Amino acid sequence: MRATTIHAAHDIRVDDVPDAAVRTPHDAVVQVLRACICGSDLWAYRGEAAREPGQRIGHEFLGVIAETGPEVSGFSVGDLVVAPFMWSDGRCEYCADGLTTSCVDGGFWGEPGSDGGQGEAVRVPYADATLVKLPADAAGDDRLLTGLLALSDVLGTGHHAALGAGVRPGSTVAVVGDGAVGLCGVLAARRLGAERIIALGRHQARTDLARTFGATDVVAERGEAAVAAVRELTGGRGAHAVIEAVGTEQSMRTAVGITRPGGAIGWVGVPHGSGSGLDMRALFDNNIAVRGGVAPVRSYIPELLPDVLDGTLDPAPVFDLTVDLAGVPDGYRAMDRRTALKVLVTP
Amino acid sequence: MRATTIHAAHDIRVDDVPDAAVRTPHDAVVQVLRACICGSDLWAYRGEAAREPGQRIGHEFLGVIAETGPEVSGFSVGDLVVAPFMWSDGRCEYCADGLTTSCVDGGFWGEPGSDGGQGEAVRVPYADATLVKLPADAAGDDRLLTGLLALSDVLGTGHHAALGAGVRPGSTVAVVGDGAVGLCGVLAARRLGAERIIALGRHQARTDLARTFGATDVVAERGEAAVAAVRELTGGRGAHAVIEAVGTEQSMRTAVGITRPGGAIGWVGVPHGSGSGLDMRALFDNNIAVRGGVAPVRSYIPELLPDVLDGTLDPAPVFDLTVDLAGVPDGYRAMDRRTALKVLVTP
Structure with missing residues (x-):
């Protein structure tokens, strides 16, 4: 089969790889209908996160069950499913x-020995626990399918943030970051009843x-000008x-500066840089909580799915460029140059 | 009157100062019956926190109302009261x-222009809001009075931590720090239903x-050995x-290392050092929350007071040395050398 591989910084290829196949009794194989490129994939693309040459990449996908191991009881061949970004x-x-992100048997799509989402098919360990039926x-509704793909990462990550x-009905919320996760954070904040949502961003x-x-x-x-403006x-x-x-020190500094005493920072930007960007004295004096991390999106899908299905939540517009599998390297370039917000892949 | 002043590192004196007096209509004057020395006072004592020469010091006290301004309606001369460490x-x-620690009109005992707790009397701004009647x-029960003094800071601070x-019934709790606040954290965790409480400390x-x-x-x-032992x-x-x-980088590193994925660090150690001690990648990967700061103990006194009065909570043993006002400099020396855990002052 064909799948995306990364060989070095800026060296993304689409290669022939061994077909995805059931290896353990709890595996299923998913034929990918929709995948996408994540802002966090760019850290690998830019050489800021180490990868083995030839390692698979991509951790967001939905598709159709093509094969199931003998212990898989919740799914049948042909079922439409979405996968969270970790099994x-x-x-x-x-x-x-x-x-689920701390699961003792868990793993991340694309890690050595596993398939990545940006390919024709993916072997899914612990299929019964990992996948969610759609x-x-x-499958016949293009826009809906694209929105459902956001359940694999960005929508659940925005919800986690x-x-x-601590977004509650009536909250004033500020969102640092205008990428797909930040935008999904806006959606999630509105869904949780925020009264006022201040989005920080420069790209119109x-x-x-x-x-x-x-x-x-x-x-x-x-x-500092952003801090002053939010204040x-x-x-x-x-x-x-x-x-x-x-996930940068600068963005965390901004977040600390715009949080009300007694408030909280929900952080989901993958941390980069050696410092924390956290002014401990400011956090201490103002009782500002810092709470977040890698989002256990699997746990959120059952709650968010009905709202996507009925159109209450429509994250589909975060995808503003579509490529086929051969076009994935172009998709990375577009996201790296910020000419695309988030790239949809249709293998 | 006589009150404690700090002139430089290691230079604590007991001086003649102007009598505490009502200055604004909402003030009251409290004649101090019990005060104490806080671990955080040692940062000033050691020269690690700046003070103006001659500045007052001490932020924990209880006593008797000696005078009230015309707008004070909740207290009368002779009432026994406890003050939280900020007004x-x-x-x-x-x-x-x-x-209450973020009050727009709030302040900290001993800050320039205010009285400190380690003295004969204290002018209390916003007396109705600040003080709590006992x-x-x-007043006739020495041990109880000492326990009630802990409501001014360390007991409420332990509760805040x-x-x-996130201590809940059944929680496993670890406490980094064997000072008075850490020990009150043990008391608070037990009160909130912790099943297991692991205290980190070397002083038997x-x-x-x-x-x-x-x-x-x-x-x-x-x-690292502590991290391994808790694990x-x-x-x-x-x-x-x-x-x-x-409140040191080392203690925060230990705290991060011993928190279960999905758990939280309740931090109340006043931060010292330029770094945070926070490994952001560890926090992120494990969804560890960091939540705390300067404790709004005024808000906790109504909840904790009944338990101190009925003996369910008895923090009195954290005070292991008693001095009169003239003995305050000796008290600082004893705490600085760790020969005393927490020094009670009876002016």
Whole structure:
């Protein structure tokens, strides 16, 4: 089969690889209908996160069950399913707590020895616990299918950030980061009842989308000017709930600066840089909580899925460029240059 | 009157100062019956926190109302009261949220222009909002009075840490720091229903007290060895709830290392050092929350007071040395040398 591989910084290829196949009794094979490129894939693409030459890549996909191992009882060949960005066994104590990302048997698509999402098919370990069934007729609805793909990562990650930030009905929320996760954070905050949502971003196409998703205010400034602007909008206080969806020290500093005393930062930007960007004295004096991390999106899919199916939540517009499998390298280039927000892959 | 002043590192004196007096209509003057020295006072004593020469010091006290301004309606001369370590107006939006430490009119005892707790009397701004009345007969019960003094800071601060760490019935809790706040964190964790409480500390008198307060295990190691020991005790997982009551980078590193994925660090150690001690990648990968800060103890006194009065909570043993006002400089020396855990002052 064909699948995307990464060989070095800026060297993304689509190669012939061994066919995805059931290897253990709890595996299933999913024929990929939709995959995509994640902002976090760019860290590998830019050489800032190490990869073995030839390693698979891509961790977001949905598709159709092509084969099941003998222990798989929840799915049949032909079922339409979505996968979260990590697999999990569904039976360890972390899975019982809903923290599927800490599963003792868990793993990340594309890690050595596993298939990546940006390919024709994927072997899914612990299929019963990992996959979530989608209505069969969704396969015929292009826009819906694209929205459902967001359940594999960005929508659940935005939801995780909103929960970490403590968004409640009536909250004032600020969102640092205008990428797909930040935009999904806007969607999630609106869904949780935020009254005011301040989106920080400089790219008008993205901030326009933030407004469509529910942002009530946009702040185009960066750094200290952004802090001053958010404080100005919030009577000098800052936002109760701040979503951090970038992962740099600078973005975390901004997040700390715009959080109201007693508020919380829900952070989901994969951390980069050796420092934390956290001014501990500011956190201490103001009782600002920092809560987040890698989102256990598997646990959120059952809650978010009905809202995507009925159109209450429509994250599909975060995908603004579509490529076929051969076009994946072009898709990386487009995201790297920020000419695309998020690239949809249709193998 | 006589009050404690700080002139430079290691230069604590007891001086003649102007009598505490009502200056604004909402002030009251409290004649101090009990005060104490806080671990955080040592940062000033050691020259690690700047003070103006001659500045007052001490932020924990209880006593008797000696004078009230015309707008004070809740207290009369002769009432026995305890003060939290900051005053607050009781009417701003932060006070309404219970975050009295962020009060827009708030302040810290001993800050320039205010009286400190380690003196004969203290002018209390916003007396109605700041002070809490105690039963008059407590004045005749030495041990109870000492326990009630802990409501001014260390008991409420331990409670804040336990809440920040998310202690629940059945939790496994680890406490980093064997000072008075850490020990009160043990008390608070037990009160909130923790099943297992692991106290980290090397001073046997303190860890013995931790056991008296409810600790089920003691870890005497430090640094990486402490992390390994706590992991060993928790099946490799770490503790759900970790109380950080030191404030150094090393103690925060230890706290991160012993927190179970999905758990939280409740931190109340005043941060010192330029770094955070936070390994952001570890926090991210394991969804460890960091939540705490300066404790709004005023908001906790009504909840904790009944338990101190009926003996359910008895923090009195954290005070292991008593001095009169003239003995305060000796008290600082004893705490600085760790020959005393916490010094009670009886002016």
